[in-house]
Amino acid sequence: MDDHNRQPTADPTMARIVDAVQLGRSGQRARARDTLTALWDEIGATGDAFHRCTLAHYLADLQDTTEAELTWDERALAAVSDLTDERAQRYLSSLQVRAFLPSLHLNLADCHRRLGNIAPAREHLALAREHVAHLPDDPYGEAIRAAIRDFTEEDPTDLRR
Template sequence: MDNEPTSDLTMTRIGDAVQLGRSGQKVLARDTLTALWDEIGPDGDAFHRCTLAHYLADLQDTTEAELSWDERALAAVSDLTNERAQRYLSSLQVQAFLPSLHLNLADCHRRLGNTAAAAEHLSRAREHLGHLPDDPYGEAIRTAVRDFRVDDPTDLRQ
């Protein structure tokens, strides 16, 4: 099996909306992804829910709303299997999602002044670093976790 994504209309729609956000059309991207979330529902495909929530978090106007979507992304991972993720991309490992998801939660909690929760999520991110691939993505997450400071209110997503 090669390492190319398989055809998945929902993932294509998510990717298209993410591109809208990256091109500066944040509101349209958020509205498109929110409509897709409503279509899938809170009990829909865990891979889609995790991906949607992860990207929706980045498009929120408040840290509280961002935190809510990051929590949904983490919750969806508990319903996700490697087998399901690998139907989309053969190299995906669910455990490799956890460092980034916990880092995002640590970042939100830090910006909200919840240092204990930020430290807990940072610790959880560190626990899962060994699951990251040895590639630029994995190195970027390892570096972000290494450099993260619970007492620095800088937004990692800026």
């Protein structure tokens, strides 16, 4: 696939999301959270599934409590069920929705583990592993595979059972 096909398509909402995520990564977590929350309110709970999934995924990382993080991770997973490859590929031609699932389930497993909810943590970890074959063979795919391995190896509650 040539580089042109791999470049994101102009999407003003995604540009706003990316800008807010950069704010968070630069240490302006509260400002990023406020910006993304306002954008979520603007899009609405039934708006574009790609935008909802992306927003919720990044908003989860900006929360101050595990409970709030879990809520946003659940919203990201719910939004992905409404998302099609065709819609995701309008933004970036290489995207496959099923490749989002390992990361989304791993995030949920981690939240549940931190909250002491061992049964749902195990369930989401198993789902993350089940979908790992859908990850691309690229740095993103390897990062998620490594995160799943690390989570399993370092988890004191032994979620491997």
